[in-house]
Amino acid sequence: MEPVRILIIDDEKVIRDGVERSLAGRDYQVDKAESGERGIAIIENNGYDVVLLDLMMPGIDGFAVLDWIKSNRPSIQVIVITGFATVSKAVTAMKQGAFDFVGKPFTPDYIRIVVERAVAKLRLEAEAERLREERILSLEAVQKEKSLLKTVFGCMVEAVLITDPAAIVVHHNPAAIKLLEIQTDPVVGKPLADSISDRAAMEMVQEAMANGRVVSREFAAGTLSRRCLRAHCAPVLSSSGMVLGSVTTCEDISTLKDIDRMKSDFVAMVAHELKSPLASIEQMIYALQVDCPYEAAFSCHQLHDRMTVRTRDLLRLIENLLNLSKLESGTVVFNLEPTNGHELIGEIVEVMRPQAEAKRITVSFSPCAEPWLFNVDYDHMRTAIMNIVSNAIKYTPEGGRLDIATSLSGGLVSLVFADTGIGIAPEDLTSIFDRFYRVKGKATRHITGSGLGLSLVKEVVEAHQGYIDVQSRPGQGTTFTLSFPVVDVAALPA
Numbered sequence: 001m002e003p004v005r006i007l008i009i010d011d012e013k014v015i016r017d018g019v020e021r022s023l024a025g026r027d028y029q030v031d032k033a034e035s036g037e038r039g040i041a042i043i044e045n046n047g048y049d050v051v052l053l054d055l056m057m058p059g060i061d062g063f064a065v066l067d068w069i070k071s072n073r074p075s076i077q078v079i080v081i082t083g084f085a086t087v088s089k090a091v092t093a094m095k096q097g098a099f100d101f102v103g104k105p106f107t108p109d110y111i112r113i114v115v116e117r118a119v120a121k122l123r124l125e126a127e128a129e130r131l132r133e134e135r136i137l138s139l140e141a142v143q144k145e146k147s148l149l150k151t152v153f154g155c156m157v158e159a160v161l162i163t164d165p166a167a168i169v170v171h172h173n174p175a176a177i178k179l180l181e182i183q184t185d186p187v188v189g190k191p192l193a194d195s196i197s198d199r200a201a202m203e204m205v206q207e208a209m210a211n212g213r214v215v216s217r218e219f220a221a222g223t224l225s226r227r228c229l230r231a232h233c234a235p236v237l238s239s240s241g242m243v244l245g246s247v248t249t250c251e252d253i254s255t256l257k258d259i260d261r262m263k264s265d266f267v268a269m270v271a272h273e274l275k276s277p278l279a280s281i282e283q284m285i286y287a288l289q290v291d292c293p294y295e296a297a298f299s300c301h302q303l304h305d306r307m308t309v310r311t312r313d314l315l316r317l318i319e320n321l322l323n324l325s326k327l328e329s330g331t332v333v334f335n336l337e338p339t340n341g342h343e344l345i346g347e348i349v350e351v352m353r354p355q356a357e358a359k360r361i362t363v364s365f366s367p368c369a370e371p372w373l374f375n376v377d378y379d380h381m382r383t384a385i386m387n388i389v390s391n392a393i394k395y396t397p398e399g400g401r402l403d404i405a406t407s408l409s410g411g412l413v414s415l416v417f418a419d420t421g422i423g424i425a426p427e428d429l430t431s432i433f434d435r436f437y438r439v440k441g442k443a444t445r446h447i448t449g450s451g452l453g454l455s456l457v458k459e460v461v462e463a464h465q466g467y468i469d470v471q472s473r474p475g476q477g478t479t480f481t482l483s484f485p486v487v488d489v490a491a492l493p494a
Helices: 013-022 036-046 062-072 084-095 108-155 174-179 199-211 254-290 300-329 341-358 378-394 453-463
Strands: 004-009 028-033 050-054 077-083 100-104 159-163 169-172 215-219 229-237 243-252 336-340 362-366 373-377 401-409 412-419 467-473 477-485
Touching (some): 004 013, 004 036, 004 108, 013 028, 013 108, 028 036, 036 050, 050 062, 050 108, 062 084, 077 084, 084 100, 100 108, 159 174, 174 243, 199 215, 199 229, 336 341, 336 378, 341 362, 341 378, 341 401, 341 412, 373 378, 373 477, 378 401, 378 412, 378 477, 453 467, 453 477
Parallel strands (some): 004 028, 004 050, 050 077, 077 100, 362 401
Antiparallel strands (some): 159 169, 159 243, 215 229, 229 243, 401 412, 412 477, 467 477
16 A cells, blocks of 8 residues: 655744654655745645645645645645634635644644544545445446346247246247247236247246246247248246246257258168169179079179169269258368369269160260360369269150350350240259258159259359259259359460
């Protein structure tokens, strides 16, 4: 703690020295001034806690100094020094704000007592100020905490309902009205049963308060809400264990349910798609091994071809799964290089031609006259375009057509794949790029597939700063257009 600073202002040196000796040996810093003018100057430069002030001085007297102190340094405690003959002046000074007075002549003990009282007052005032500031800070902290909690409570996506022991709603957040689709207005002050009609939900709240423990339930879509919800109800207990009410939270788990369903569909699909070709391969191998009479009419070469096709289907499914997983996780490293698009498409057409000829589907490729390059990862782009061509052949009936063309415009190249297949219904167009989504209907019942091909195409196209467009009419065919920025050939190194 810093020492108390004391200033003695008196025109008599004997008084200044006497007061200084009386205060010696204590934790005080004592300074002296021989006039009112000097005293004011010292206070302006240094500041003090206590001033012992003589009222009767030549020049600026004690009353003027007192007025200045109260106007400029009101926290200073002023002790007036005056003769007994002028006690009335000391009283006047105290009315002007002086803390106390000391009459001349005085004893050292009395000086010390009066100064100690002034110091005690200063310390009490300082403590009171500290407590006042702490109270203000505490109130501000409480208000800040309340505001923070209110903000958090209001921003929660989970629904929160708070009730009293009689299941009367005392508070809720905005998400509760939206998620639980509550129609009553207002909700607060009314029984919970007025807002939630589901009996199982009310039983959950009653059970939580009756047993003093958290109760959790899942509610299917169409019970508490049109969405699937998971609810947790916890009792609010006092320090003595008395139930003061309940807090119920509800979270939307519809997406989680959809993911679980997708996982189940995925497992079922993969099991079917992997089992079917493997079973065919197994049967073919068995037929070769036992020289099955039924297969005797077929040559080994034909059997091997069928085995190869089924194996290729299996490998393509696995490759699509792996590629799509890597693309979505961002772990794929693309080795971009300028690539001749016409050569790439021509190679794919030749690879897929046997599959098209098996269904008597005519595949034509009409490249534009201008040469062009695009900056792509060759393997990934080849896989994507092959999926487009494969789908066109797969969903086009025997005797149909697949016309492939390219065109240049505005620094973009467009790759157009137009087939005369079964087409896609408008309601399915928005979902065909979703993973595992397959159009269901009579026309697709006997067509195998994983629903991953177009998802992979979209990921690859967008990863190369391109975009994909699809136009289709059921029964008339589908046209896929892939657009990519072309490479400025002049900018390539020689």
